[in-house]
Amino acid sequence: MRDAFIDELTxxxxxxxHIALIVGDLGYNVVECFAxxxxxxxxxxxxxxxxxxxxxxxxxxxGYHVFxxxxxxxxTFRCAEQIRNTVDYHRLPVxxxxxxxxxxYGAAGYSHHAxxxxxxxxxxxxxxxxxPGDPFEVRACLxxxxxxxxxxxxxxxxxxxxxxxxxxxxxxxGEWIMLRDGDDILLSTGAALGAAFQRSETTHRGFGIxxxxxxxxxxxxxxxxxxxxxxxxxxxxxxxxxxxxxSWMLEAAIGRPDLxxxxxxxxxxxxxxxxxxxxxxxxxxxxxxxxxxxx
Amino acid sequence: xxxxxxxAATGRSTxxxxxxxxxxxxxxxxxxRASHIGSALSIADIVAVLYGRVLRVDPTIPDHPERDRxxxxxxxxxxxxxxxxxxxxxxxPALLETYGxxxxxxxxxxxxxxPGVEFSTGALGQGLPFGTGKALAAKRSGKAxxxxxxxxxxxxxxxxxxxxxxxxAHHKLDNLLCIIDYNKLQSLTSVDETLRLEPLxxxxxxxxxxxxxxxxxxxAALAKALDAASWPAGKPAMLIxxxxxxxxxxxxxxxxxxHYRSPTAELLAQAIAEIEGxxxx
Numbered sequence: 156m157r158d159a160f161i162d163e164l165t166x167x168x169x170x171x172x173h174i175a176l177i178v179g180d181l182g183y184n185v186v187e188c189f190a191x192x193x194x195x196x197x198x199x200x201x202x203x204x205x206x207x208x209x210x211x212x213x214x215x216x217x218g219y220h221v222f223x224x225x226x227x228x229x230x231t232f233r234c235a236e237q238i239r240n241t242v243d244y245h246r247l248p249v250x251x252x253x254x255x256x257x258x259x260y261g262a263a264g265y266s267h268h269a270x271x272x273x274x275x276x277x278x279x280x281x282x283x284x285x286x287p288g289d290p291f292e293v294r295a296c297l298x299x300x301x302x303x304x305x306x307x308x309x310x311x312x313x314x315x316x317x318x319x320x321x322x323x324x325x326x327x328x329g330e331w332i333m334l335r336d337g338d339d340i341l342l343s344t345g346a347a348l349g350a351a352f353q354r355s356e357t358t359h360r361g362f363g364i365x366x367x368x369x370x371x372x373x374x375x376x377x378x379x380x381x382x383x384x385x386x387x388x389x390x391x392x393x394x395x396x397x398x399x400x401x402s403w404m405l406e407a408a409i410g411r412p413d414l415x416x417x418x419x420x421x422x423x424x425x426x427x428x429x430x431x432x433x434x435x436x437x438x439x440x441x442x443x444x445x446x447x448x449x450x
Numbered sequence: 451x452x453x454x455x456x457x458a459a460t461g462r463s464t465x466x467x468x469x470x471x472x473x474x475x476x477x478x479x480x481x482x483r484a485s486h487i488g489s490a491l492s493i494a495d496i497v498a499v500l501y502g503r504v505l506r507v508d509p510t511i512p513d514h515p516e517r518d519r520x521x522x523x524x525x526x527x528x529x530x531x532x533x534x535x536x537x538x539x540x541x542x543p544a545l546l547e548t549y550g551x552x553x554x555x556x557x558x559x560x561x562x563x564x565p566g567v568e569f570s571t572g573a574l575g576q577g578l579p580f581g582t583g584k585a586l587a588a589k590r591s592g593k594a595x596x597x598x599x600x601x602x603x604x605x606x607x608x609x610x611x612x613x614x615x616x617x618x619a620h621h622k623l624d625n626l627l628c629i630i631d632y633n634k635l636q637s638l639t640s641v642d643e644t645l646r647l648e649p650l651x652x653x654x655x656x657x658x659x660x661x662x663x664x665x666x667x668x669x670a671a672l673a674k675a676l677d678a679a680s681w682p683a684g685k686p687a688m689l690i691x692x693x694x695x696x697x698x699x700x701x702x703x704x705x706x707x708x709h710y711r712s713p714t715a716e717l718l719a720q721a722i723a724e725i726e727g728x729x730x731x
Contacts (some may be wrong), residue, residue, distance in 0.1 A: 203616065240570070240573050
């Protein structure tokens with residue numbers, strides 16, 4: 156996903172002179188193509204995420220669309236107040252990019268496990284979350300964000316994720332992208348899309364698959380209508396249940412008691428907090444992917 | 451756009467501007483039963499000289515693209531800036547009467563919803579990183595305007611300020627001026643007893659800034675120190691302004707309790723009488 160990100164961003168920057176990239180001393184062997192092509196619009200802010208975010212907002216207030224890039228929790232929790240007050244409150248076009256979301260850095264330990272980031276970012280009124288499920292969705296989200304500059308959070312996996320689309324899909328906040336229709340639906344956001352496919356062949360045979368890479372506080376309103384078209388909707392996310400995507404969907408349906416029983420949530424159990432292992436191991440331990448017996 | 455000096459345009463001295471600002475700030479804080487009057491009086495002279503003689507701004511076009519950008523990082527001292535904006539024609543002076551009232555744009559920490567205000571603060575340590583981004587944007591797009599950030603002394607406890615200090619020097623942002631309102635008092639006690647900043651001058655020197663010190667209540671000295679021409683190229687500028695918290699009101703000066711206390715009507719009248727009786731001109 157990160158390769159699709161930098162490739163697409165570099166392409167978009169060819170025609171959009173406002174795009175700038177600030178990295179927090181991370182992105183070795185990833186960001187060079189952008190840095191070499193646009194040295195005037197690339198900055199390594201050093202290991203200083205609070206300043207990186209304030210700096211990005213200052214530049215954004217002067218016409219740039221700034222992407223801040225770091226890994227896991229560093230561009231989010233470390234500078235949460237800067238995102239809240241400086242970026243979101245002022246409605247500035249800063250896209251916070253985190254690579255290695257979920258448990259992608261499984262062996263790196265808890266510091267690198269981004270499993271509470273939705274909870275933080277989705278409480279900010281102007282924030283749009285972009286959580287692509289494959290490299291095509293990365294490109295789709297980036298194109299949408301560049302066309303609609305705003306406070307935003309782009310949550311990337313790591314590298315080598317499979318593609319689930321044949322081409323770049325059309326995306327919009329709150330819109331479900333149907334990959335396989337069905338009365339019962341596995342609805343994923345972010346890198347949980349792979350888990351949805353696994354589940355559809357094991358624990359949830361016969362379920363259709365949909366993905367929603369763009370969502371926000373303000374795109375809840377059309378969820379009841381989307382939910383009404385299905386018998387059951389199971390949300391999937393590589394994030395803790397609390398404050399996550401499934402919680403968001405339940406909030407979206409709170410005014411429709413008839414729809415609430417249709418929603419189920421598969422998310423990570425907090426047992427994974429502090430556990431070390433590969434992403435696959437931890438996703439299984441946390442209950443996102445099915446246990447081996449089911450496969 | 452007349453490009454500042456507003457005092458030249460109005461024929462008023464910055465000392466007169468500061469006196470009016472102090473009175474208005476006291477009235478606002480008393481009416482709203484709000485805090486932080488000591489902090490506002492501390493920066494009144496700096497803000498008066500900035501708006502009166504230094505900043506290139508146009509009250510009729512507050513968002514003029516070529517304006518200098520002024521950021522109040524110590525947002526709790528906003529009444530000084532609101533008063534300056536009212537006295538220099540950015541906002542209707544009647545708006546000041548709504549300060550702190552329900553639904554008012556004039557919230558008790560500086561708000562970008564007020565014409566002429568670049569940036570909302572209130573959480574300390576956020577103005578300088580933001581201003582650094584503006585200064586970098588100006589550099590990279592070849593703009594001539596300056597960015598001026600006014601911080602408190604206590605907020606240099608925030609690590610984000612030191613991150614920005616490293617960054618601004620590394621990128622040679624000589625279009626950035628940071629002023630520290632060094633009144634040496636924080637919320638509970640002195641800076642020295644809270645989290646010592648000294649040797650402050652040497653610290654910024656070592657960080658790669660050009661550092662000057664000034665009496666933060668001497669208008670002639672401030673006018674010279676705040677002038678872009680007073681600073682060399684190639685480094686960001688740090689002006690340590692030695693100030694007195696509560697300046698201008700005898701019973702508030704250098705008294706920590708006026709960080710939070712709000713004057714009674716009787717004390718307000720006494721304070722106004724003291725200020726109006728003062729003649730700096």
